[in-house]
Amino acid sequence: HAKRRGGNGYQFFNESMNQSAVRRLKLENQLRQALRDGHVEVHYQPKLALKDRQFVGLEALARLNIPGVGMINPVDFIPLAEETGLIIELGERVLQQACRDMKQWVEQGLVSGRVAVNLSARQFMQPDLSARVTRILNAEGMAPEHLELEITEGVLMEDPERAIEIMTDLQTKGIDLALDDFGTGYSSLAYLKRFPIQTLKIDKAFINDISQAERDRKMVASIIAMAHNLGLHVVAEGVENKDQLTILSTLNCEYAQGFLFAKPLPASELLQRLAIRVVPESTPESA
Numbered sequence: 001h002a003k004r005r006g007g008n009g010y011q012f013f014n015e016s017m018n019q020s021a022v023r024r025l026k027l028e029n030q031l032r033q034a035l036r037d038g039h040v041e042v043h044y045q046p047k048l049a050l051k052d053r054q055f056v057g058l059e060a061l062a063r064l065n066i067p068g069v070g071m072i073n074p075v076d077f078i079p080l081a082e083e084t085g086l087i088i089e090l091g092e093r094v095l096q097q098a099c100r101d102m103k104q105w106v107e108q109g110l111v112s113g114r115v116a117v118n119l120s121a122r123q124f125m126q127p128d129l130s131a132r133v134t135r136i137l138n139a140e141g142m143a144p145e146h147l148e149l150e151i152t153e154g155v156l157m158e159d160p161e162r163a164i165e166i167m168t169d170l171q172t173k174g175i176d177l178a179l180d181d182f183g184t185g186y187s188s189l190a191y192l193k194r195f196p197i198q199t200l201k202i203d204k205a206f207i208n209d210i211s212q213a214e215r216d217r218k219m220v221a222s223i224i225a226m227a228h229n230l231g232l233h234v235v236a237e238g239v240e241n242k243d244q245l246t247i248l249s250t251l252n253c254e255y256a257q258g259f260l261f262a263k264p265l266p267a268s269e270l271l272q273r274l275a276i277r278v279v280p281e282s283t284p285e286s287a
């Protein structure tokens with residue numbers, strides 16, 4: 001290969017490195033294009049209260065809808081968006097769309113509670129984050145009481161003092177904060193006490209084997225108990241079956257999200273689902 005390329009610097013790249021660089025570049029172009037052409041979409045996954053299985057809120061999840069390619073999922077583009085700095089623009093698009101949709105759904109009486117939007121570390125640490133969020137809320141006419149922001153443990157470890165400042169600022173404005181993917185990072189629950197958050201989301205990795213593995217069950221049990229002792233709400237992520245649900249209920253977990261209830265859905269499909277719940281079904285008994 002080196003010879004074919006005339007012995008220039010390319011000789012240091014083997015074919016697979018070259019392929020991954022090409023893939024990366026292609027994806028970066030797709031991401032820029034999606035931002036330019038308005039092809040960033042937001043899907044929504046319902047969050048349920050375990051006590052009565054009622055919808056209590058939504059999580060907004062980014063998707064790229066690339067013409068001729070289809071949907072690209074966040075696992076593929078979020079890391080690249082972070083590296084390139086495009087995450088700032090992407091994150092604000094998602095926040096804006098989520099606020100726009102949520103405002104409408106609240107007004108129509110279809111949804112109550114909060115819409116949760118994920119923030120990357122880079123986005124969260126922007127000096128003017130709070131002002132940016134406020135600007136978007138104002139522009140969309142959305143009450144901060146219907147917004148929740150999800151951050152990950154990494155954010156808290158990087159610069160704890162600064163993180164506390166930002167979080168306090170957001171809270172003063174009425175925005176709730178949730179700690180996402182809990183258990184995958186390095187922070188302890190004791191450490192968490194310092195941070196003004198309302199909710200802990202237990203990562204799917206802990207929920208997966210909860211019905212077979214005693215160890216995992218005990219781990220989740222103590223996370224839930226300690227979170228409650230700290231006055232935090234708990235959400236279980238990635239609930240896929242009834243056994244997991246039953247165990248989470250016994251462990252007093254309050255909320256859950258997962259494919260068992262619903263996958264993340266485009267706004268139109270979500271509304272169809274919600275409409276089924278607000279319009280009472282005529283059952284054979286009542287007909």
Ligand code: C2E
Binds near residue numbers: 062087180238239260
């Ligand atoms: P996350 O915030 O922890 O979101 C949960 C992820 O788990 C979502 O993947 C969701 O589709 C998936 N999930 C939910 N229930 C189940 C289940 O029962 N089984 C399985 N197998 N998966 C389930 P998604 O949408 O691919 O997003 C992946 C991650 O990308 C998110 O994890 C979040 O960290 C990041 N992300 C998504 N949208 C945004 C965004 O707008 N901004 C930023 N900064 N990050 C985002």
Ligand code: MG
Binds near residue numbers: 059
């Ligand atoms: Mg999340």
Ligand code: MG
Binds near residue numbers: 180201237
């Ligand atoms: Mg998560």
Ligand code: MG
Binds near residue numbers: 180181
């Ligand atoms: Mg995640």
